[in-house]
Structures are given as structure tokens and as C-alpha cells.
Amino acid sequence: xxxxxxxxxxxxxxxxxxxxxxxxxxxxxxxxxxxxxxxxxxxxxxxxxxxxxxxxxxxxxxxxxxxxxxxxxxxxxxxxxxxxxxxxxxxxxxxxxxxxxxxxxxxxxxxxxxxxxxxxxxxxxxxxxxxxxxxxxxxxxxxxxxxxxxxxxxxxxxxxxxxxxxxxxxxxxxxxxxxxxxxxxxx
Amino acid sequence: xxxxxxxxxxxxxxxxxxxxxxxxxxxxxxxxxxxxxxxxxxxxxxxxxxxxxxxxxxxxxxxxxxxxxxxxxxxxxxxxxxxxxxxxxxxxxxxxxxxxxxxxxxxxxxxxxxxxxxxxxxxxxxxxxxxxxxxxxxxxxxxxxxxxxxxxxxxxxxxxxxxxxxxxxxxxxx
Ligand SMILES: Cc1ncc(C[n+]2csc(CCOP(=O)(O)OP(=O)(O)O)c2C)c(N)n1
Ligand SMILES: [Mg+2]
Numbered sequence: 001x002x003x004x005x006x007x008x009x010x011x012x013x014x015x016x017x018x019x020x021x022x023x024x025x026x027x028x029x030x031x032x033x034x035x036x037x038x039x040x041x042x043x044x045x046x047x048x049x050x051x052x053x054x055x056x057x058x059x060x061x062x063x064x065x066x067x068x069x070x071x072x073x074x075x076x077x078x079x080x081x082x083x084x085x086x087x088x089x090x091x092x093x094x095x096x097x098x099x100x101x102x103x104x105x106x107x108x109x110x111x112x113x114x115x116x117x118x119x120x121x122x123x124x125x126x127x128x129x130x131x132x133x134x135x136x137x138x139x140x141x142x143x144x145x146x147x148x149x150x151x152x153x154x155x156x157x158x159x160x161x162x163x164x165x166x167x168x169x170x171x172x173x174x175x176x177x178x179x180x181x182x183x184x185x186x187x
Numbered sequence: 188x189x190x191x192x193x194x195x196x197x198x199x200x201x202x203x204x205x206x207x208x209x210x211x212x213x214x215x216x217x218x219x220x221x222x223x224x225x226x227x228x229x230x231x232x233x234x235x236x237x238x239x240x241x242x243x244x245x246x247x248x249x250x251x252x253x254x255x256x257x258x259x260x261x262x263x264x265x266x267x268x269x270x271x272x273x274x275x276x277x278x279x280x281x282x283x284x285x286x287x288x289x290x291x292x293x294x295x296x297x298x299x300x301x302x303x304x305x306x307x308x309x310x311x312x313x314x315x316x317x318x319x320x321x322x323x324x325x326x327x328x329x330x331x332x333x334x335x336x337x338x339x340x341x342x343x344x345x346x347x348x349x350x351x352x353x354x355x356x357x358x359x360x361x
Contacts, residue, residue: 045276046275049276052241052243053245053248053249055249056247056248056250059249059250060254060255061253081242083242087242179281183254186254
């Protein structure tokens with residue numbers, strides 16, 4: 001099974017010109033460690049909100065050149081805010097893409113067991129009428145990312161990963177600066 | 188619906204239209220059905236329902252970051268569902284949006300639980316440093332649309348979420 005970091009390295013290759021919003025905790029830290037870019041919005045708190053923010057951004061992309069707006073969220077975050085799945089489905093946001101890194105635990109807070117070991121998040125997304133792809137290896141994940149970026153329509157990529165966390169420094173930039181860079185990239 | 192509520196709804200509709208907002212996100216309160224219905228059929232503002240206010244703050248933030256202006260129209264209990272997103276995202280990341288909030292609790296309220304959140308809410312928002320303007324019977328109705336319009340401009344000019352709250356039940360200060 002891939003680690004979160006392995007999967008992020010793959011995603012990084014295909015998203016140079018695509019807005020990406022990453023969830024709080026280790027995900028944003030590992031993502032930033034690959035090299036900061038202005039198309040990245042690093043969330044430092046508000047667990048579970050990145051898919052919602054990506055819905056709003058993707059609404060404004062309809063007339064812009066970007067192919068997608070991608071949210072990266074954990075299993076814990078998605079189960080904290082499944083409402084975003086309802087909204088993405090209802091609004092049918094063509095440029096919205098959600099990648100769920102499912103390690104069946106709250107890895108960022110020390111690996112405590114989450115609810116995802118007994119809940120299939122891809123099926124939850126399908127229950128909300130969203131298209132979902134399930135993967136558990138690097139090759140399939142890479143293909144899913146490449147294809148989904150090119151296709152229209154909201155999509156969820158549900159990735160089973162191992163529970164590894166990379167040690168990386170905290171992102172404690174002023175959030176106003178983080179959003180200013182992202183906003184300047186978008187507009 | 189009483190005359191005061193009808194007139195208040197008309198003022199709120201006018202205020203929202205005057206802001207020039209691009210999106211209206213709604214989660215109904217029984218008192219403002221007329222406003223929501225009006226914007227369901229609007230050509231100038233795209234309106235859509237949300238299922239939880241926290242998700243709404245996230246979506247509105249994304250719209251704002253994408254260069255367009257969002258308004259949320261919710262009842263005050265919805266702040267309880269979204270205060271974390273308002274503070275740790277919209278405020279922290281300097282994301283402008285206008286949140287229009289209808290008041291519950293106070294005279295005329297028959298719900299036996301909602302007052303426990305609605306009454307302390309202004310203090311909660313003050314403590315959280317979320318700037319809130321309050322409209323009630325003491326502000327002439329014809330000023331309400333102006334307040335809403337200014338609220339939107341103030342949110343943009345000061346780079347943060349602004350709340351405009353209104354008590355459209357009439358009656359005393361809550
Ligand atoms: C409302 C709230 N509760 C708890 C936390 C503490 N917290 C930060 S990251 C995290 C774990 C998130 O789990 P998941 O989304 O599965 O991501 P993972 O770290 O496993 O990749 C938790 C519980 C928080 N930030 N916000
Ligand atoms: Mg997890």
C-alpha cells in the first residue's frame with residue numbers, strides 16, 4: 001500500500017496549473033514539503049472543509065481555463081463534512097475533484113482509529129450520486145488522476161493508503177498570505 | 188404574514204439585489220420564505236440551497252477566492268453550525284462574504300429550546316470578533332436595504348466575513 005506521501009508525489013506531477021486545496025494536519029505539510037506553489041491553498045485548520053471550498057472555487061472556474069479544482073481530504077475530514085458530497089452532487093460542479101486519502105485513522109493526531117474501517121467512502125460518495133473511483137495502489141491512482149483531470153463532471157477518487165506520516169515542519173504562515181497567493185493565481 | 192414581515196422581506200430582497208452579489212446560498216428560516224423564492228427565479232444572482240451552514244461557509248469562501256461575491260442567507264442557529272469555519276477559515280484567510288442572519292428567540296418565539304442559542308449569540312459573535320450589524324424595529328425599514336448593501340461593501344473593503352442580522356418578528360430588543 002502507498003503512503004500519503006507516495007500518493008502526493010504522484011499528484012504533484014499532474015497539477016502544476018490546477019488549483020489544489022489541501023486539508024489541515026499532515027496532509028498540507030507533506031504537500032508543501034514537495035515544493036510550495038501559488039496554485040496550492042494550504043488549510044491549517046477547519047478540518048473537513050477543503051471539499052466545500054473547492055466546490056465554490058470550481059463554480060467560478062466555469063469560464064476560466066483551469067481543468068479542475070482539486071480538494072485533498074482525509075477519511076476523518078470527509079466523514080466530518082459529508083455535506084460537501086451532497087453539495088457537489090446537487091450543484092453538479094463540473095470542475096470539482098476530491099481525492100480522499102483513507103488510512104482508516106486520524107493519522108495527523110497520532111493514528112487513532114477512525115470510522116472508515118467500517119465505512120466505504122467511495123460507496124458513500126456513490127450514494128450521493130457522485131462518480132467515484134476506488135484505488136489502493138500507485139499505478140491505479142496515477143491513472144485515475146490523469147483521467148479524472150481530463151474528464152468533465154464531479155469526481156471522487158477514494159485511495160486506501162497506509163498509516164505513515166512524514167515528519168515535516170508546521171505551516172504557520174499568516175493565512176491571509178496563503179490565500180492571497182492562491183487568489184492571485186486564480187484571478 | 189404580518190405587514191412588518193412582508194415589508195422587511197421586500198427590503199431584504201432590495202438590499203440583496205443592490206449588492207450586485209453573484210451567488211446567494213440559502214438555508215431557510217420560516218420568516219424569509221418570500222426572499223428565497225424571489226431569488227430562486229432571479230436572472231442576476233445564482234441562488235442554491237445548502238444542507239449545512241458550515242459547508243455553506245466553505246462554498247461561499249471558494250466563490251470569493253475565485254473572484255466572485257457570495258451572500259449566505261440563514262437563520263441564527265446556523266451560526267452554531269458554522270462558527271469554526273467562519274473564524275478559522277473565512278476570518279483567518281481574509282475571505283470576504285456577507286452572511287445575512289434572521290433572528291430567532293425573543294418575543295414571539297414559541298420554540299422552547301432555540302432561545303438558549305439565539306439569545307447569547309450576539310455575545311458569542313462579539314467574543315469571536317465576528318463583526319455583526321443588527322437590524323430590528325428601531326432601524327427604519329427603509330434603511331435595511333442600505334445596511335445590507337453597505338454590509339457587502341464593508342466585507343469586501345475590510346477583507347472578512349460580515350454578518351447583518353435582522354429581527355423581522357418586530358417586538359422588543361432581544
Ligand atoms: C474540529 C476539529 N476536531 C479535531 C481536530 C484535530 N485534528 C486535526 S487533524 C485530525 C485528523 C484528521 O484525520 P483525517 O482527515 O483522516 O486525516 P489524516 O491525518 O488521517 O490524513 C484531527 C482529528 C481538528 N483540527 N478540528
Ligand atoms: Mg485519516
